[in-house]
Amino acid sequence: xxxxxxxxxxxxxxxxxxxxxxxxxxxxxxxxxxxxxxxxxxxxxxxxxxxxxxxxxxxxxxxxxxxxxxxxxxxxxxxxxxxxxxxxxxxxxxxxxxxxxxxxxxxxxxxxxxxxxxxxxxxxxxxxxxxxxxxxxxxxxxxxxxxxxxxxxxxxxxxxxxxxxxxxxxxxxxxxxxxxxxxxxxxxxxxxxxxxxxxxxxxxxxxxxxxxxxxxxxxxxxxxxxxxxxxxxxxxxxxxxxxxxxxxxxxxxxxxxxxxxxxxxxxxxxxxxxxxxxxxxxxxxxxxxxxxxxxxxxxxxxxxxxxxxxxxxxxxxxxxxxxxxxxxxxxxxxxxxxxxxxxxxxxxxxxxxxxxxxxxxxxxxxxxxxxxxxxxxxxxxxxxxxxxxxxxxxxxxxxxxxxxxxxxxxxxxxxxxxxxxxxxxxxxxxxxxxxxxxxxxxxxxxxxxxxxxxxxxxxxxxxxxxxxxxxxxxxxxxxxxxxxxxxxxxxxxxxxxxxxxxxxxxxxxxxxxxxxxxxxxxxxxxxxxxxxxxxxxxxxxxxxxxxxxxxxxxxxxxxxxxxxxxxxxxxxxxxxxxxxxxxxxxxxxxxxxxxxxxxxxxxxxxxxxxxxxxxxxxxxxxx
Amino acid sequence: xxxxxxxxxxxxxxxxxxxxxxxxxxxxxxxxxxxxxxxxxxxxxxxxxxxxxxxxxxxxxxxxxxxxxxxxxxxxxxxxxxxxxxxxxxxxxxxxxxxxxxxxxxxxxxxxxxxxxxxxxxxxxxxxxxxxxxxxxxxxxxxxxxxxxxxxxxxxxxxxxxxxxxxxxxxxxxxxxxxxxxxxxxxxxxxxxxxxxxxxxxxxxxxxxxxxxxxxxxxxxxxxxxxxxxxxxxxxxxxxxxxxxxxxxxxxxxxxxxxxxxxxxxxxxxxxxxxxxxxxxxxxxxxxxxxxxxxxxxxxxxxxxxxxxxxxxxxxxxxxxxxxxxxxxxxxxxxxxxxxxxxxxxxxxxxxxxxxxxxxxxxxx
Numbered sequence: 001x002x003x004x005x006x007x008x009x010x011x012x013x014x015x016x017x018x019x020x021x022x023x024x025x026x027x028x029x030x031x032x033x034x035x036x037x038x039x040x041x042x043x044x045x046x047x048x049x050x051x052x053x054x055x056x057x058x059x060x061x062x063x064x065x066x067x068x069x070x071x072x073x074x075x076x077x078x079x080x081x082x083x084x085x086x087x088x089x090x091x092x093x094x095x096x097x098x099x100x101x102x103x104x105x106x107x108x109x110x111x112x113x114x115x116x117x118x119x120x121x122x123x124x125x126x127x128x129x130x131x132x133x134x135x136x137x138x139x140x141x142x143x144x145x146x147x148x149x150x151x152x153x154x155x156x157x158x159x160x161x162x163x164x165x166x167x168x169x170x171x172x173x174x175x176x177x178x179x180x181x182x183x184x185x186x187x188x189x190x191x192x193x194x195x196x197x198x199x200x201x202x203x204x205x206x207x208x209x210x211x212x213x214x215x216x217x218x219x220x221x222x223x224x225x226x227x228x229x230x231x232x233x234x235x236x237x238x239x240x241x242x243x244x245x246x247x248x249x250x251x252x253x254x255x256x257x258x259x260x261x262x263x264x265x266x267x268x269x270x271x272x273x274x275x276x277x278x279x280x281x282x283x284x285x286x287x288x289x290x291x292x293x294x295x296x297x298x299x300x301x302x303x304x305x306x307x308x309x310x311x312x313x314x315x316x317x318x319x320x321x322x323x324x325x326x327x328x329x330x331x332x333x334x335x336x337x338x339x340x341x342x343x344x345x346x347x348x349x350x351x352x353x354x355x356x357x358x359x360x361x362x363x364x365x366x367x368x369x370x371x372x373x374x375x376x377x378x379x380x381x382x383x384x385x386x387x388x389x390x391x392x393x394x395x396x397x398x399x400x401x402x403x404x405x406x407x408x409x410x411x412x413x414x415x416x417x418x419x420x421x422x423x424x425x426x427x428x429x430x431x432x433x434x435x436x437x438x439x440x441x442x443x444x445x446x447x448x449x450x451x452x453x454x455x456x457x458x459x460x461x462x463x464x465x466x467x468x469x470x471x472x473x474x475x476x477x478x479x480x481x482x483x484x485x486x487x488x489x490x491x492x493x494x495x496x497x498x499x500x501x502x503x504x505x506x507x508x509x510x511x512x513x514x515x516x517x518x519x520x521x522x523x524x525x526x527x528x529x530x531x532x533x534x535x536x537x538x539x540x541x542x543x544x545x546x547x548x549x550x551x552x553x554x555x556x557x558x559x560x561x562x563x564x565x566x567x568x569x570x571x572x573x574x575x576x577x578x579x580x581x582x583x584x585x586x587x588x589x590x591x592x593x594x595x596x597x598x599x600x601x602x603x604x605x606x607x608x609x610x611x612x613x614x615x616x617x618x619x620x621x622x623x
Numbered sequence: 624x625x626x627x628x629x630x631x632x633x634x635x636x637x638x639x640x641x642x643x644x645x646x647x648x649x650x651x652x653x654x655x656x657x658x659x660x661x662x663x664x665x666x667x668x669x670x671x672x673x674x675x676x677x678x679x680x681x682x683x684x685x686x687x688x689x690x691x692x693x694x695x696x697x698x699x700x701x702x703x704x705x706x707x708x709x710x711x712x713x714x715x716x717x718x719x720x721x722x723x724x725x726x727x728x729x730x731x732x733x734x735x736x737x738x739x740x741x742x743x744x745x746x747x748x749x750x751x752x753x754x755x756x757x758x759x760x761x762x763x764x765x766x767x768x769x770x771x772x773x774x775x776x777x778x779x780x781x782x783x784x785x786x787x788x789x790x791x792x793x794x795x796x797x798x799x800x801x802x803x804x805x806x807x808x809x810x811x812x813x814x815x816x817x818x819x820x821x822x823x824x825x826x827x828x829x830x831x832x833x834x835x836x837x838x839x840x841x842x843x844x845x846x847x848x849x850x851x852x853x854x855x856x857x858x859x860x861x862x863x864x865x866x867x868x869x870x871x872x873x874x875x876x877x878x879x880x881x882x883x884x885x886x887x888x889x890x891x892x893x894x895x896x897x898x899x900x901x902x903x904x905x906x907x908x909x910x911x912x913x914x915x916x917x918x919x920x921x922x923x924x925x926x927x928x929x930x931x932x933x934x935x936x937x938x939x940x941x942x943x944x945x946x947x948x949x950x951x952x953x954x955x956x957x958x959x960x961x962x963x964x965x966x967x968x969x970x971x972x973x974x975x976x977x978x979x980x981x982x983x984x985x986x987x988x
Contacts, residue, residue, distance in 0.1 A: 028907050032899075
């Protein structure tokens, strides 16, 4: 080594130099271990964090699948909704901007301020939405004044649009912003807060098919969030196309026929069980939900006494009234308790035990056999037949024809109705069954409850010779590329074994209702097409007969909620049935006057018959 | 004045290492600041000017025999104290700290100069006084006063980082001079007590830095932001790095202070573990060479001088890297030859000049 005066021979110093070097090396090794930990062991985690820093995902909302009628007519689609947003970084004077916007937008100044303040919590360079779904005129105005509105952007996203407004709204259902509970279930399928999902009807049932897959844009941003370049775009995939069995013009005609009346109607193809029309009145405008319903509008819908949100066709449970006499007649004939020639002398009432059961016609129908009993809806004939037949066989026939149980329809919310039996009575009322209850049930009153859908299925079964078909509204589901994902098929629930002669006897009675003098359904009589049907009047609450009530209070003075429900079931053509209809008009009083004309409109539309002028005399008022 | 040893014994190894590291540093700054644009002189170019000036200073320092410094040491020390007092009286305040004196042509930071002055002063002290069994508590009293007075003035500015570094440099030199074992234990206890008491004397932002160091997630957008972003930059570099000019953390400005204190994060992001390993090897080589120069210095003063400069470099490197990779709190210490900054460059290059000086005068003749 060097000639440095010999002092470095000091071994103590030499050792110190050694330790010093060792300490330095050790500390460097520590630094390297830390670097190894960060750069090699934890590399993946930090890589992810660095990507998160630099890449911004901008979701592109997929269009929901469109809904078509059976002929491919577009019923539900999407339209672009224009929102007004502002980019905070480009706004020099927020107060001035909000003042100007409040004069152009249908939004209060305070509301704008609120949204602006809330938007300050967003990351920089994220537009703040100030007004959603503004109309064209406002848009044009905003664009015209673009120079005075620095930082204002227009945000476009697809929202649901409905070709026919309120039409078939209950079938389609409505959309709403996803709730926290729903998000928990659906998050794994790519849903995010703020997404809209189906809340009812087909929108809910077919959420998975209709939703589509959102796309995204990947942008590279710098630390201030400024967008530098587009890295990747994944286009959204629209939802599947849904074809319904619905027939748009029939649906519209049926709805129109209701006028202001509340109620429901179902039209079925008797050979396939396909729903051609499903009407609920009053209806609601699903577009309100698509753009986000306000609290006030929602409360109004909920508090409306006529229940516009309820799908009455599947969840409204009504006493079937005299339309149930079809069931009683078939049960009596099949059990040989009565024949088509069995004659009963109707004096206006019958006494069972010590209780008197009245016919709707006080004076009585006189000598009555099956055809006349159906035609003029004679209660006494059916009281007598029911006593002979017994409740067990009547209930069984009702169940067989599709009443009293859910029909496994394509929508949620279907109700089962109620067909009473001895066991049911025992388990619910802890009491035995009385004959008086049998006769009340025979005319569709008392405990009996049915939905309009069930009545339509029953009518179709009578028309097609006993086939009870599952009603369905889905015809086909196709992916956007045209691949068929689902094809609806005829679904026979059961074939009811009915002696053809017995069935013919009842069918002839139903034809007489519409086509013969004194028939209660003459309001439905058509030129060229023979219709068969049955009217019904369902008492809303137990009280004196409707006629007596009206005699006492005056016809128009009966409070709306106490008025009877009007029913009518029918099929046509009688000799070669194609469609079956069930109509319930809530508080419509008489099936013959309120419900039958609606069925008439259905047939006129379906068979393309020139509508005849409204009859001055709706025929015989009867139930 | 000029002596032949300037040419025959010149330490080419040391100067090559220094130039190499500085060039890597400049290249890294080029990448770190490439997104800046603007009309000002680019940072990397300015750093080249500073390095050129630094080289001239280093050469200037090594021309004069270091042994003359021994006699000037006390004068340097007193002048430095005066300057530190001057800072407190007429200093320039930048970002809440008063560290600079504006001399018109140059902004002087006396606390930086003190690093060198303390090295010279201590080298003189420890080369003269050499207790046989090492220093005891009493013997350390004088060195403690030498370093304590200016450190107190620096803490007043306040500049915790520099104060700490000066303490570490002085401490390393004293330790090498030899301290008795029981004295060390005693000092350890004392240090603990001072740290405990000192916590309450710290400024809020200093306390905040320490708390955030212990748990950066405490304030991810505030004071924890630096360290979190730095760790992301370093970690996302992986083994081979993202490539020169391709570090997203630095190029997209997520990394703060990336041309000064966090310059190494940029390097680690773009060159990965492999690059960091080579860079650290380069620095370790520089340190070993410094120790080697001390080892074969011609006299004890030269040895302590070289040792002090090496200690200065070592602590700067360790504290900066430790901070950048989340091992130490953020204390604003630059990485020598790598971080942008004129003051740091000049101080470092004066140190390098001293090393060259000692190195080439290792022979008696």
